Amino acid sequence: MVDTLLKVDNLKKYFPVTQGIFQNVIGHIKAVESVSFQVNSGKTLGLVGESGCGKTTTGNLIMGLEKPTSGNIYFKEKNILLMKKSEKKELCCELQMIFQDPFGSLHPRMNVEKIVSEPIYVNKLYTKNIIKEKVCEILELVGLKSDHLNRYPHEFSGGQRQRIGIARALSLKPKLLIADEPVSALDVSIQAQVINLLIELQEKLNLSYLFISHDLSVIEHVSDEVAVMYLGKIVEYGNCSNIFSNPKHPYTKALLSAIPITTPGKIKNRILLKGDVPSPLKPPKGCNFHTRCAEYKKGICDSISPELIKTGENHKVACLLHS
Numbered sequence: 001m002v003d004t005l006l007k008v009d010n011l012k013k014y015f016p017v018t019q020g021i022f023q024n025v026i027g028h029i030k031a032v033e034s035v036s037f038q039v040n041s042g043k044t045l046g047l048v049g050e051s052g053c054g055k056t057t058t059g060n061l062i063m064g065l066e067k068p069t070s071g072n073i074y075f076k077e078k079n080i081l082l083m084k085k086s087e088k089k090e091l092c093c094e095l096q097m098i099f100q101d102p103f104g105s106l107h108p109r110m111n112v113e114k115i116v117s118e119p120i121y122v123n124k125l126y127t128k129n130i131i132k133e134k135v136c137e138i139l140e141l142v143g144l145k146s147d148h149l150n151r152y153p154h155e156f157s158g159g160q161r162q163r164i165g166i167a168r169a170l171s172l173k174p175k176l177l178i179a180d181e182p183v184s185a186l187d188v189s190i191q192a193q194v195i196n197l198l199i200e201l202q203e204k205l206n207l208s209y210l211f212i213s214h215d216l217s218v219i220e221h222v223s224d225e226v227a228v229m230y231l232g233k234i235v236e237y238g239n240c241s242n243i244f245s246n247p248k249h250p251y252t253k254a255l256l257s258a259i260p261i262t263t264p265g266k267i268k269n270r271i272l273l274k275g276d277v278p279s280p281l282k283p284p285k286g287c288n289f290h291t292r293c294a295e296y297k298k299g300i301c302d303s304i305s306p307e308l309i310k311t312g313e314n315h316k317v318a319c320l321l322h323s
Contacts, residue, residue, distance in 0.1 A: 011071035046223030102161035238315035
């Protein structure tokens with residue numbers, strides 16, 4: 001039986017656009033539009049798409065950093081949006097985030113010991129006399145040493161700073177980590193080290209991940225399931241191997257065709273999308289993707305908005321070509 005840890009149901013987030021002295025609302029940016037997915041215990045869901053598609057906003061909504069316009073978010077079958085303050089404090093221990101910027105997310109005037117131990121002090125997880133010992137254990141877990149306790153963020157490399165961020169997230173013994181582009185700011189060789197660390201931690205601690213990224217190579221390496229997002233909506237969702245071996249949505253096909261070739265002599269047919277990503281302030285009518293779609297069917301795609309439908313075992317797609 002699958003144990004669902006996080007369930008997102010029909011989540012929406014609209015940001016008002018105002019103008020004039022009186023800040024009259026003239027429209028809404030539809031950053032997240034009817035998004036639904038789930039993260040199972042001990043598994044990784046990869047959320048992938050172009051910059052500006054709403055991936056980070058979705059993560060922020062789950063963490064409570066943004067308030068949703070509508071929809072529901074369930075953690076262990078409890079609606080996060082209806083929780084009391086005392087319940088939300090308990091939730092903070094089980095739900096943590098790894099941020100994209102490994103330097104900007106760390107306080108420059110706090111040393112490593114204070115950065116990692118602060119959540120422990122606030123949540124009173126351990127008695128004061130053993131906190132330092134626990135911090136050392138966490139640092140060793142992410143590949144750092146106790147010698148680093150008194151150093152400050154500027155004394156570390158980007159990869160080491162991200163390890164500190166991971167250590168801080170692990171300090172409260174969470175069940176689910178939301179990793180928002182955790183390796184995009186790092187060199188390629190360091191990316192591999194951090195990704196392998198996250199996989200090792202998942203196995204050791206039985207962690208679940210919502211892994212947000214625009215890099216499909218990374219997503220394929222870490223994910224059990226994948227949700228492909230375009231202009232605030234999920235257009236394809238399913239098992240990772242199904243998505244990469246048999247993509248159904250034209251957008252997913254275009255993304256996969258852009259992955260660099262690693263095999264010498266191999267030729268890949270690149271799918272070039274025409275035009276720019278439409279504005280979320282005025283998304284296209286019908287299918288959001290029809291203005292850039294090579295498989296566009298005139299008279300259908302520009303008038304009907306497709307819903308996610310099942311096309312195979314653990315594989316869904318929002319495309320009228322498969323309805």
